[in-house]
Amino acid sequence: MxxxxxxxxxxxxxxxxxxxxxxxxxxxxxxxxxxxxxxxxxxxxxxxxxxxHFKESVHTEKAPLFQKNFIFMGILAILAGLFTRIIFQFVEQETIAPINLAFGILPIMAIYFVTNNRPNRNVLYTLGALFLISCVYLNILPLEQTDSMILAYIHLPIFLWVVVGLAFTGNDYRKGSTRLAYLKFNGEFGILYAIMAISGMLLTGLTMQLFRFVGMDIGDFYFKNVVLFGAAALSIVGTYLVARNLRIAKNIAPYIAKIFSPLVLATLLVYLITVIWVGKNPFMDRDFLLSFNGVLLSVLAVTIFSITESGTEERKNLSDYINLGLIVLALIVDSVALSAIVFRLSSYGISPNRLAVLGVNLLIWANLIWIMLSYLRFLRNQTGPTAIQDAVTKYLPVYGVWAAVVAFTFPILVK
Incomplete structure (x- = not known):
């Protein structure tokens, strides 16, 4: 038949x-x-x-060559490139800190979000005030390479990332689903930006080689005026493409989450077994303790990325058990790290680095406990997957508050 x-x-x-x-x-x-x-x-x-045979309705009017949103994105991309290039000029002269380069990109991204998702005046005023206060505060600090200053430079971008999240969520900043959308945006943006960056590196290598053939070395000029400008502008282009529901990143992100989660789990298991085997001691070895925290942050990032890409499907699958395994191992790592930090504080006294690491480890430990308990209830059919996502999204402001505390108070209060 x-x-x-x-x-x-x-x-x-x-x-x-x-x-x-x-x-x-x-x-x-x-x-x-x-x-x-x-x-x-x-x-x-x-x-x-x-x-x-479905087709969208065909408009009788001829569509403009460049849509309004596309032109607006292009203007913002050019502004981001120009601002970043200007800021870099002052960084080169050592008159401002390099972290100021973030102000060439993040405020422009926030402008794009608030233009396409207009929030109320209170949100707008809050965004403007937070960016302005951060910029002014950063540039009245002395240009010193002390521990407190370095910590401020590290934590300020995290705080600004949360501020950009406020611009993304707009009036719905209290909704977990909107915060989850922001996390998904970051994952898809990272994938798309990496693809564009690889293409840009290939173009850069080809351009350099072509000019070397004619006896010209344009490396310094090309980096300052093309690579730097392009890297900043591409961040706005990537924002536009992800916000316009580009399917490339959206289709790839869930698969990357499913592939990386088991790989990270296996790697972490091997790493912990190796650490025990060779007898490494985070209580006495400062560099090893820092690497331990690096592993913890990486695992937390992969776990959150995997959770945000898992969707709201009620049915359990292998990925859920892998995520739970990652969380349990991360808790073990964090518990060891916390013990080592407390030991070093009691043995060697208080320092800015120890206080900052203790604070972030306590926050991560509490967040991991919340996520783990939510996962256990989900796997026992006591709650749905939204409870797990809430454990991630509702905790985001806590990281932003801690980043603000370190960035704005440590250079003044902790020497």
Whole structure:
């Protein structure tokens, strides 16, 4: 029996029609026309006809060559590139700290978000005040390479990242679903930006080599005026593409989460076993303790990325158990790190670095406990997956507050 007859035979069986379509979409589409012609009054086939031949309404007016949003994005991208280049000029002269380069990009991203998702005046005033206060405060601090200053430079971008999140969420900043959308945006943006950056590096290498062939070394000029400008501008382009629902990053992100989670779990297991085997001691080895915290932050990032890409499906799968395993191992790492930090504080006294590391480890420990308990309840069918996502999204402001505390108080209060 050919597929035409099979389509007609199963007209009243939507499940079988869907199975036939998924088995061989091209053959189904080619054979559907004859079945539709023989049964033009079938409501089921009418739905399939619309599904297979659906087209957006064609506007009679000719679409502009450049859409309004595209032009606006282009202007913001150019501004980001120009501001970053100007700021870099002052960084080169050592009149301002290099972290000021963040102000060439992050405020522009915030402008893009608030323009496309207009918040109320209170949110706008808050955003403007936070960016202005951060910029002024950063540049009245002395240009010193003390521990407190370095900690401020490290934590200020984290605080500004949370501020950009406020611009993204707008009036819905209290909603967990909107915060989750911001986390998803970051994952998709990172993937897309990496793809564009790799393309840019290939172009840079080709350009350098071409000019070397004619005896010219344009490395310094090209970095300052093309690479720097392009890196900043691409951040706005990437923001625009992700916000416009570019399917490349959206389709890749879930697969990356599913691939990396088991790889990170296996790597972390091997790493911990190796640490025990070789007898490394984070209580006495400062550099090893720092690497321990680096591992912890990486695992936390991968776990959150995997959770945000898992969706709201109630059905349990292998990824959920892998994520739970990652969280448990991360808790073990964090507990060891916390013990080592407390030991070093009691043995060697208080320092800015020890206080900052103690604070962030306590925050991560509490967050991991919350996520782990939510996962256990989910796997026992006591809650849905949204409880896990809430454990991630509702905790985000806590990291922002701690980053603000370190950035704004440590250079003044902790010497």
């Amino acid at each position: 050919d597929i035409n007859n099979r389509i007609i035979e199963h007209m009243t069986n939507p499940h079988e029609l869907e199975r036939m379509f998924r088995q061989d979409p091209d053959a189904f589409k080619q054979s559907f026309t004859a079945a539709w012609q023989h049964n033009p009054h079938s409501e089921v086939l009418a739905v399939w006809h619309e599904r297979l």
